[in-house]
Amino acid sequence: MDDDAEIVAEFLVESHENLDQLDRDLVALEQEPGSRELLSSIFRTIHTIKGTSGFLALGRLEALTHAGENLLSRLRDRKMDLTTEVTEVLLRTVDTVRALLEVIERSGTDQDPTVDVQVVVAELERVLAGGSAPAPAPAPAPAPVPAPVAVEVVPEALELEPATSYAEPAGAAPTVEPAPAVPPAPAAAPAAAPAAAPAPAAVAEPLDPEADPAPRGVVDSSVRVDIELLDGLVQLVGELVLTRNQIMQRTDATTAAAGDAELVRAAQRLDLVASELQESVMRTRMQPIGQVWSKMPRIVRDLAHLLGREVALEMEGHDTELDRSLLEALRGPLTHLVRNALDHGLEPPEQRVALGKPAAGRLHLRAFHESGQVVVEISDDGRGIDPAVIGAAAVSRGVVTREQLARMEPRDVLHLIFRPGFSTAEQVTNVSGRGVGMDVVRTSIERIGGSVDMLSVVGSGTTCRVRIPLTLAxxxxxxxxxxxxxxxxxxxxxxxxxxxxxxxxxxxxxxxxxxxxxxxxxxxxxxxxxxxxxxxxxxxxxxxxxxxxxxxxxxxxxxxxxxxxxxxxxxxxxxxxxxxxxxxxxxxxxxxxxxxxxxxxxxxxxxxxxxxxxxRALTSVETVEPVARVDEADSRALLVLEISHGRRAALPLTAVSRLEEFDLDRVERSGAVEVVQYRDGILPLVRLAAAIGLPESPPPEEQLSVVVHEEEGRRVGIVIDRVLDVVEEHVVLTEVGRRPGVLGSAVVQDRVTDLVDLDAVVRPVLGSRELVGAR
Amino acid sequence: MTATTTTTPVATRQMCTFWVDGLFLGISVEHVQEVLRYQQLTVVPRAPAAVLGLINLRGQIVTALDLRCRLGLPPRAGEDLPMNVIVRSRGEVVSLLVDDIGDVIDTDDHLLQPTPANLPPGVQDVVTGVLPLAGSILLVVDADRAVDVSSHLTTGGTPS
CATH class of the missing domain: 2.30.30.40 (SH3 Domains)
Structure with missing residues (x-):
């Protein structure tokens, strides 16, 4: 239960922030009714609250936000227009969410009957169904007055039952009432709406004493410090570090020469103290990621239950520390990713067994430091993400055009899931799959200077890798x-x-x-x-x-x-x-x-x-290891060459020692072999086209492009038309085109390319020299 | 939201005045944070042409915009160092580089008149109106528009 209380407390803090944002967004939306961006933002906020309330078994809150989300989803997809009525209902929804949150803060559950959820849900559903005239006079309250909502809702309740309403929940709080939502006096919400200004001062009074003695404050050796104070400290230390740098520079340059040993010593002390202070202040803000992870088993358990999955959760790197603000920002996205892994990644047990996998899916969370960053990986051994499915969905949803898709690398296709409005879940579930998820994840991670990457192998799993900086300041x-x-x-x-x-x-x-x-x-x-x-x-x-x-x-x-x-x-x-x-x-x-x-x-x-x-349009050069490598795919750097009238061939880059151009008149003959004098030696030449059974291109005007290959101290020059590129990509070798000198063909950069059997090409030349024969 | 305030012919208005290429310009004092002598600039390669660089304003990094460039006027002669008019616009602090600083003047009894239509487009873009004073004509600059260089993406960099 303690654990739960902590989760609830965090949820409340987070949700209050979200609601403030929501208020601003809704007001802005009234000024700018068509803004899809604002609608998306509102939608995400409600979605987040809904998601978390689901885990916390806050059924009424979940029901309310679910209904609100349905309406927002229609608005966002432009299936409905934002009328004053709709705005009003949305504002009412926000007010009621806020009221519920306050109830939760007081009592730990959302079962307080003074907040009427049913009426608002009914209202939402009515608007959603396209109903027009509202039920008898729900007082079209002064709609665009969303500012004082915070006080507005609670007073309603208090006004109706002045004596008991706040005393009761406070007393009844610990005993969790599983009683279903009891609709209170039916007049409650609508009637109270116009009463926007019933003396907020009077309200504030009864509320305050109640908020204060809340059972917080665990007495131990730690002190709670306002995060703003810490932020201020970090700022100040930042300035101090700058000043320290200035002083250090001056003392180095001038005082040392002048021989002012005192000042030099003082400066050194300052340097030391400033560094330690900085480190300590940064440490005050550091928290282990275990704080987030301790919540995961519960979340995973509940979700697995809800979705009918079996999950073996593994976690690694609890002690990995990162800045508090970053940890906070990471919490939401991580939960989302875990949710996605369970919902979309892991298959139901029967299906897993049928596929020959263990019934329980593996969910692996791992955190570690890497080059000044924190890396968090969420891996599952589920069905993986099929780029083809993603691509098709993206096209059908208008996220990309078919042409754009055709030009995309499989990896980029995978990244389409981060685009706004993308979701491949075929049905909208309570857990995920409305197409906000990954978009939210990416935005929130990028906001804190991090990045998200997806690696997936169809059939064997997905890894989501989140990289975030250790600290920002x-x-x-x-x-x-x-x-x-x-x-x-x-x-x-x-x-x-x-x-x-x-x-x-x-x-x-x-x-x-x-x-x-x-x-x-x-x-x-x-x-x-x-x-x-x-x-x-x-x-x-x-x-x-x-x-x-x-x-x-x-x-x-x-x-x-x-x-x-x-x-x-x-x-x-x-x-x-x-x-x-x-x-x-x-x-x-x-x-x-x-x-x-x-x-x-x-x-x-x-x-x-x-x-x-x-x-500079530099694309990925390194290949990232996929999670579960099926086999050691043939990934190596290749030098792509043009030979024989524009045909393409590739050599492993490791075989290339140098690239040279020789003037044609330097080419001499030694027996049947063409040679050039090169670095105090003789470099035999092989015409690559001829060596792999292709017709020679017409001889170049002036210069001969040569790839120099070196082995065991001997060199051979491979004559080509020109070098096209260096690529490093997974190459799938096919038997097509296999012939002496060619291992087979592969598609490299969308073009069929012969992979040169280097050994076969250079052997006749190197082999003709006595020393190399015995290899 | 502040953009509209300068367009209304409000009675009481104090203007921080300055000169750019012989033009007498003014910004409502509520937008002006302070006025500074020349500050050392750090050039920002590939920035919009109007961005002359960054200055360190007591630990805060402030973008310095050349008002001559923004107004479409000829560049300043090499040896003349510009002055900084530090303005606040949409929550950000920006420095406008001007030739010289004038006084803060009261423009109480003058009505804002529309900018004469024959002024160059660059000036029209930034100036919301004119106040014909006794000895000179004051061009009223809109701070928000002055610091907006998005429409002027003549990225040529600023070679040092």
Whole structure:
């Protein structure tokens, strides 16, 4: 029961916030009756309250919000117009929800008969059914006066039974009355409506003493602190950290030289204290995720019961801590995701058994820290999400057009479930499936600077991965310099720093079709010039990068699953920075996440790595491991080549040592083999087209494109027409096109591509040399 | 909601005045938070052309807009440093960069007249009306419209 009380308390806090929002939205809606956005927002709020009240067995509240949601759903889908009457009913619904919440706060249940739910539900249903004239004179109360609703409803009740109404519930509260909702004096709600101003002062009085002695306050070693106070502290510490940075900079530069040892020592102490203070203040706001998880078994149990599922719940990483405000913000979305996993993911037991799975579905919750972020995964071993089904539903619902869908990657198709108004549940259940769920989840996660990702394998399960920052206010960042300005890159996005010069630069940076890439430990990393991204000294980076005499500084960054190298002018140092918002005028610039103030008081912009990736149209390079890998799918980086009149072939990137272009007149012959002199040696050449049984293209004008392959110290040059791209994707090899030199064909980037059997191609050449024969 | 207040010819009105390219402009004092000398700017590459940069206003980061650019007037001569008129608009604080600051004046007895139709469109866009004073004509600037650069997405960046 204790556990329940806690859940209820949280629900109340959350719902009150939601109701305030609802009031604002409804008022705004009156000004702007057609706004779909506002309707969606109202709908979501009611939906959230409904969902939670369902778990908490607050039947009357659930019935009311369900009816309200039905009406809103019609409005949202434009099956109904928002008339004054409808608005009025909606406002009444909100008032009644609020009244119920107050009852719940007082008594712990929603069974207080002084709040009449039936009448409002009936009203809602009548409006929903399209009924026009309301029942005898329900006093078309001053409709657009939604502001004082909070006081308005309770007074109604109090007015009717002045003596008993609040005394009774307070006394009767602990004994839970399972009695069904008793409709009170039928006149109650409608008649009281015009009584909007019955001396609110008088009302406030009897309410207050009641609210105060509420059985709160567990006496233990902790102190309850207003979260606003903590927020204020964080702000102040932020300012302190900035000042500390300023002082540190001054003492380093001037005092050390002047020999003022006292000041230097004081500054060092300040540095230490400020750091510790900052850490402590941040810690006061940290709470383990276990707080959310402790509620999960109950929620899962109830849901499983409701939906007829069997669920084995596993949870991992209870101690993972994150900022309180983030934890709060995470609670709703997580519950939603768990709900979805049970409703849409896990199959009913019979079906599971028929599929050869254990009857009980596995629901796995896992939280952990990863590179300055908190990752929460919700995995199930259910039916998975079929991109085909999602795609079809998205098209039929008008979320995307058929053409758009055809161009989408399966992963992107999966992400369609995050679009507003999307739901594949064939019937609307009480639990989920009205198409608000995932849209709400994503919006709330993104609001706190996080991201959601879906991974799914049809038939074997779905994993939803939520990434959120540890804290919002102060983050460590790398400060870099570009054209006299400084920019901060959040440490969370930072992978490593690479500095290249001279021969290294020429050896490891290649330019593919104008796009520079860096060869980094066997992988190719796309390079992006920060100067170019920021619109300075424009193009020419790609072409000039290799011939540049200056060293190249590459900041390897990662956002979600895109990793790339950002070429910057200077790297300064890492600092704790205080993230501050930037103005509306700059919101459309995706490459900035905000701004901060540097030690010298000047402003520096914070780069948004994800935004830069989108800006430069960098798509996902790394493949994300699916939850339950069916088999080790053949996922590897491929170098896609054009050979023989535009036909496509691919080589594993690991086999590529370098890309070269040779002038035609450098090609000589040695016996039957074409060779070029290359790096103090002789490089034998193989014409790839001929080697895999295709006709040769007409000889190029001047230069020969060659892929240099190296093994055991021997090199061979594979002559191609040109390099098209580097891709890293799941390749499904088919037997089609299998022939000597070709392992088979696969669809790479929507084109049929021959996968070259490298061994067969190079063996004749390398094999003809004595040393390599014995492999 | 504040946008409409300047258009009504209200009797009592104090204006914070300033000059931009020879034009005498004013913003209702209730929109003006403070007036500052030139502050060091941090350039924001790829920002709308009117955004000259960001300034640090006692720990708050404020976008500085060039009113010359916003009004469609020629750029300031190189060596002249602009002044900041810090205005509040829709909950945000924005700095308008102007050539020079004037006095705060009472415009009690003057009626707001419509902007002459032959003013350049950039000026028309920002100015809600004019107050013909004794020695000069005061162009009344609407703070909300002045800080709105969304319609001016001439993103050319601001090379330093």
């Amino acid at each position: 102060i983050i460590p960042a790398l400060v870099i310099g570009e054209a006299d300005e400084r920019y901060a890159i959040p440490q969370a996005n930072l992978v490593e720093l690479v500095r290249l010069e001279g021969q290294d630069l020429r050896d490891n940076v290649e330019v593919l079709a104008g796009a520079p890439v860096l060869r980094l430990r066997g992988r190719l990393l796309p390079l992006v010039s920060l100067a170019e991204t920021l619109g300075r000294d424009g193009a020419g980076f790609g072409a000039g990068v290799r011939s540049a005499t200056d060293p190249l500084t590459v900041v390897v960054v990662q956002s979600d699953d895109v990793r790339f190298g950002l070429c910057v002018q200077d790297v300064h140092d890492t600092q704790e920075i205080v993230v501050k918002p930037i103005g509306r005028q700059l919101k459309q610039l995706a490459m900035y996440a905000g701004a901060t103030i540097m030690g010298d008081g000047r402003v520096a912009l914070i780069l948004d790595v994800g935004g830069i990736a989108r800006e």
